[in-house]
Amino acid sequence: xxxxxxxxxxxxxxxxxxxxxxxxxxxxxxxxxxxxxxxxxxxxxxxxxxxxxxxxxxxxxxxxxxxxxxxxxxxxxxxxxxxxxxxxxxxxxxxxxxxxxxxxxxxxxxxxxxxxxxxxxxxxxxxxxxxxxxxxxxxxxxxxxxxxxxxxxxxxxxxxxxxxxxxxxxxxxxxxxxxxxxxxxxxxxxxxxxxxxxxxxxxxxxxxxxxxxxxxxxxxxxxxxxxxxxxxxxxxxxxxxxxxxxxxxxxxxxxxxxxxxxxxxxxxxxxxxxxxxxxxxxxxxxxxxxxxxxxxxxxxxxxxxxxxxxxxxxxxxxxxxxxxxxxxxxxxxxxxxxxxxxxxxxxxxxxxxxxxxxxxxxxxxxxxxxxxxxxxxxxxxxxxxxxxxxxxxxxxxxxxxxxxxxxxxxxxxxxxxxxxxxxxxxxxxxxxxxxxxxxxxxxxxx
Amino acid sequence: xxxxxxxxxxxxxxxxxxxxxxxxxxxxxxxxxxxxxxxxxxxxxxxxxxxxxxxxxxxxxxxxxxxxxxxxxxxxxxxxxxxxxxxxxxxxxxxxxxxxxxxxxxxxxxxxxxxxxxxxxxxxxxxxxxxxxxxxxxxxxxxxxxxxxxxxxxxxxxxxxxxxxxxxxxxxxxxxxxxxxxxxxxxxxxxxxxxxxxxxxxxxxxxxxxxxxxxxxxxxxxxxxxxxxxxxxxxxxxxxxxxxxxxxxxxxxx
Numbered sequence: 001x002x003x004x005x006x007x008x009x010x011x012x013x014x015x016x017x018x019x020x021x022x023x024x025x026x027x028x029x030x031x032x033x034x035x036x037x038x039x040x041x042x043x044x045x046x047x048x049x050x051x052x053x054x055x056x057x058x059x060x061x062x063x064x065x066x067x068x069x070x071x072x073x074x075x076x077x078x079x080x081x082x083x084x085x086x087x088x089x090x091x092x093x094x095x096x097x098x099x100x101x102x103x104x105x106x107x108x109x110x111x112x113x114x115x116x117x118x119x120x121x122x123x124x125x126x127x128x129x130x131x132x133x134x135x136x137x138x139x140x141x142x143x144x145x146x147x148x149x150x151x152x153x154x155x156x157x158x159x160x161x162x163x164x165x166x167x168x169x170x171x172x173x174x175x176x177x178x179x180x181x182x183x184x185x186x187x188x189x190x191x192x193x194x195x196x197x198x199x200x201x202x203x204x205x206x207x208x209x210x211x212x213x214x215x216x217x218x219x220x221x222x223x224x225x226x227x228x229x230x231x232x233x234x235x236x237x238x239x240x241x242x243x244x245x246x247x248x249x250x251x252x253x254x255x256x257x258x259x260x261x262x263x264x265x266x267x268x269x270x271x272x273x274x275x276x277x278x279x280x281x282x283x284x285x286x287x288x289x290x291x292x293x294x295x296x297x298x299x300x301x302x303x304x305x306x307x308x309x310x311x312x313x314x315x316x317x318x319x320x321x322x323x324x325x326x327x328x329x330x331x332x333x334x335x336x337x338x339x340x341x342x343x344x345x346x347x348x349x350x351x352x353x354x355x356x357x358x359x360x361x362x363x364x365x366x367x368x369x370x371x372x373x374x375x376x377x378x379x380x381x382x383x384x385x386x387x388x389x390x391x392x393x394x395x396x397x398x399x400x401x402x403x404x405x406x407x408x409x410x411x412x413x414x415x416x417x418x419x420x421x422x423x424x425x426x427x428x429x430x431x432x433x434x435x436x437x438x439x440x441x442x443x444x445x446x
Numbered sequence: 447x448x449x450x451x452x453x454x455x456x457x458x459x460x461x462x463x464x465x466x467x468x469x470x471x472x473x474x475x476x477x478x479x480x481x482x483x484x485x486x487x488x489x490x491x492x493x494x495x496x497x498x499x500x501x502x503x504x505x506x507x508x509x510x511x512x513x514x515x516x517x518x519x520x521x522x523x524x525x526x527x528x529x530x531x532x533x534x535x536x537x538x539x540x541x542x543x544x545x546x547x548x549x550x551x552x553x554x555x556x557x558x559x560x561x562x563x564x565x566x567x568x569x570x571x572x573x574x575x576x577x578x579x580x581x582x583x584x585x586x587x588x589x590x591x592x593x594x595x596x597x598x599x600x601x602x603x604x605x606x607x608x609x610x611x612x613x614x615x616x617x618x619x620x621x622x623x624x625x626x627x628x629x630x631x632x633x634x635x636x637x638x639x640x641x642x643x644x645x646x647x648x649x650x651x652x653x654x655x656x657x658x659x660x661x662x663x664x665x666x667x668x669x670x671x672x673x674x675x676x677x678x679x680x681x682x683x684x685x686x687x688x689x690x691x692x693x694x695x696x697x698x699x700x
Contacts, residue, residue: 002583004625011450014584015627035482049450055533056583313668316450316495376668381451381477404450410476437584440533441447441455 005059008307009048010314011404012377014055018042018208022064024171031169031433034058035257038435041169043083043110048317049119050130050437051164057435060169062112067093076177077135082112082170087251088292089175094249098177102130103297105348107251112170115222117401118162118361120368121297122154122206122230125353129363131161132356133176139168142433159424160164162361164400166434166445168169182246184204184233185212185296187289194225197330198349198368205229206351213298217347219277219334219371225349226282228298239291250292256304263312265374271345274316310345313376316404318384321352322396323366329394330369333387337371340383344371362399370402381405400438408442418444447535447585452666453477454535458527460512460571461541462486463495465640466590470538471495475502477629479536481526483527485512486541514541514567516529516558524574533582536666537575539568539589540618542609544642550604557604564608569615576619585630588662589616593636593674596683599698620671631665633658634683651679 017035021027037057037229045052053059062083071079071110076098080089086100087107093099096427104119113119120129120233127133133438138158146168150158159167188210192198198215203214210229217225235246242248300306307315322329330349337343348370352363362368372378388407391398397414398406412418425445432446439445449452455478458597459467462484466659471482486492489511496507508530512523515694528534542564568589578651579585594606595613613632620630635658658675665673686694 002625004627009450012452012584013627014447015625018481050447054583055447056581173571232635237592314450375450378667381453381667385477405453408455409526441449 001273003059004345005042005045005053007047007052007315007359007404008045008051009316009375009404010307010310011316012437014050014053016059017059018059018061020045020061020064024065024145027060027062027065027169027171027307028145030058030060031140032144034142038121038433039164040434040436041082041112043086043113044108044408046106046109047114048315048402050429050441051117051401052113053437054189054435055437057357062110063168065151065171071174076179077173077174077195078177079174080111081172084110085109085269086114091249092182093177093249094180094293097179097181097247099183099293100160101127101174101178103134104130105298106301107294107298110173110303111173112165115161115170115173116163116165118356118358119401120363122214122350122353124363125206125351126211128353129356129361130416131358131361134161134173135176136174138171138173141168141428142431145171146428147313155424156428158358159360160419161356161358163358163421164360164438165436167380167428168434180232180247181235182233182238182242183249183293183435184238184242184290185229185230185293186233186244187230187291187296188286189226189228189282189289190286191224191226191279191284193224195225196333198223198225198227199327199330199350200432201227202351204350206353211349217334217349218279219337219347220272220275220343221279223331223334224279226279228296233290244289252292252295252302254302254304257306261308265311265313266345268343310372313374316373316375316380316384317366317370317402318373318387318401319370319399320387320391320392321362321364321368321399322394323364326396327367329396330367333369333371337369337383337388340379342373342377342380342383344373346372347398359421360415361401362401364396364397366372366396368399372386375404388392400442403438403442406442411442411444447532447584448666449478452586452663452669454586456481456531456534457536457538457640458483458531458534459538459540460485461539462509463488463491465655466635466658467538467540468495468498468637470662471499471504472502473659473663474536475499475504479504481506481531483531485509485510485523485527487511489512498499502694508584512541514563517567517570517603521574522568524571527627528578534578534585536586536588537579538569539587541567542590544605547602547604554602560604561608562650563609564607565611565615568612572619576623576628579623580626583627585627586631586666587616587619588631588633589613591616591632591634591681593634593679595634597687597694600695601698612645617671626656629669631662631670631673633662633665633675634679636679651676651682
């Protein structure tokens with residue numbers, strides 16, 4: 001059935017024929033019979049931009065293809081179907097004393113989507129990105145089912161990690177879990193008065209002080225921020241009540257954004273006030289608390305449909321990464337945006353460690369800054385085009401899985417291994433059946 | 447593909463020598479537009495526009511002969527343009543004629559020709575484009591209407607009525623295309639200083655092709671269904687539309 005689709009940012013809607021295969025066989029058949037404008041898989045629709053849209057073609061929803069089981073319990077290897085949400089994988093693992101080593105900022109993404117975006121968490125310097133913990137992939141391609149195992153076809157495996165769904169639909173993945181003693185994290189929180197102090201604190205955390213580290217920046221007030229460092233909590237860290245059930249998963253309460261919200265984004269003054277409140281609530285001296293893992297990792301999951309707070313025109317998330325030596329670009333970017341009257345509503349800074357092997361994987365050693373804006377903010381389009389150039393010149397890149405507006409002429413500079421990826425794409429999908437709005441817009445596919 | 451901020455990469459223009467179209471294309475070229483097809487009547491003038499666009503960085507510019515009154519050719523022409531461009535992110539309907547009201551009143555055949563260009567041809571081009579947009583599942587269609595479409599005036603009702611027809615057509619088409627991925631924007635400029643209006647007495651709230659183009663770019667960013675240029679005309683016309691006829695006539699005669 002033809003449906004209008006957007007990404008999580010609710011920008012640039014396009015129409016596609018959406019089908020919801022309930023078996024792997026149905027998905028393979030649908031892919032083999034894809035229309036002239038091709039097909040792309042779509043999971044839970046959490047990509048901000050147009051990665052899971054395919055105008056005029058076919059979109060294969062994978063959410064009915066879910067299920068999780070042990071592949072090898074002793075080794076902590078878990079097999080999950082491509083449409084399984086990370087929330088479901090965690091519900092399977094955590095009560096059994098295991099957890100996924102890399103989790104993004106929301107649990108409402110599918111395993112297939114996490115592979116296709118090669119998502120990262122707040123622990124990248126220590127644990128790398130999602131693809132580093134994938135042992136095997138089974139893919140559906142137009143000519144049938146392929147085993148993409150790192151030992152058998154490393155090129156296809158690594159092209160699929162971060163490959164935006166364009167080199168095959170993930171039917172199932174074998175993931176390496178990590179043993180955990182509790183479902184809690186020990187969090188050290190501290191507010192800092194300016195960006196330099198935030199960067200120094202994040203550097204400290206990355207230098208081995210903490211496994212997880214993230215900084216929230218008040219981009220409307222010159223980059224002051226709140227830094228949170230986290231580590232897996234031991235049973236002894238828990239309060240007596242939690243000690244009785246240390247592996248109980250606390251997904252936390254969540255509220256929904258009301259449906260009667262006006263079509264306009266929150267006014268900047270209200271955002272500034274909320275930022276002020278958030279900053280003041282954070283402790284000025286380092287303070288340790290013990291929090292449920294899921295609440296620490298998934299702060300955004302506390303509000304269902306939070307993307308609607310940005311109004312009818314939607315939101316753009318601009319996430320870039322720059323090498324360590326270009327750290328000043330973090331401050332420069334915030335300053336330029338403020339100067340253009342486009343201060344982001346939300347700014348989150350993280351540290352990246354060593355890059356993975358996947359040619360289109362986003363993380364490179366250095367810094368990553370994620371910025372949220374109302375998409376139709378006057379002057380934003382031009383301001384972000386200018387930032388694209390600075391990021392590319394500094395040897396950095398934009399996160400393609402979140403992109404909705406990158407300058408297509410800069411993709412090759414940002415992803416120098418793109419040709420290597422294209423060669424694999426041409427080998428496994430010579431007819432160019434797997435395609436998406438993002439692939440077309442950025443010229444990734446022919 | 448259009449991006450999240452409404453910037454197209456491929457553009458098809460009917461009425462390629464329109465000054466508003468040229469001004470819009472220069473702005474789009476500065477963002478993402480790399481391929482343009484210009485359809486129009488005067489091949490020499492089209493080629494001049496094409497040359498200017500290449501200078502500002504549009505890598506591929508094609509021109510096509512387009513005769514508004516030859517509605518039988520429109521379907522084939524639209525198909526040809528879409529086949530050349532692959533996907534068309536933005537289609538601009540910018541052709542039209544103003545005419546001289548006094549002369550048109552004395553020449554019914556000329557008045558009918560003007561109506562055929564401004565309204566009938568827009569219907570046939572609009573429907574042919576809409577079919578292709580449905581198939582590709584995305585794309586913006588921008589139609590240059592006029593503030594004159596809002597309420598007939600003694601001084602230009604032949605033109606105004608033809609624009610009223612095309613304006614109503616594209617608003618209806620916008621509703622018909624809901625859910626198809628395609629979007630329609632109707633643009634209602636006031637008096638614009640162009641070749642078409644050279645020598646005429648400017649009306650209040652007169653504007654320029656650049657200002658109209660700027661308003662269209664902003665409209666693409668916000669996904670607007672109607673764009674007024676200058677924007678204040680939305681409110682001015684809301685008042686004028688509801689004025690009792692005797693008062694409106696008195697204002698119109700001044």
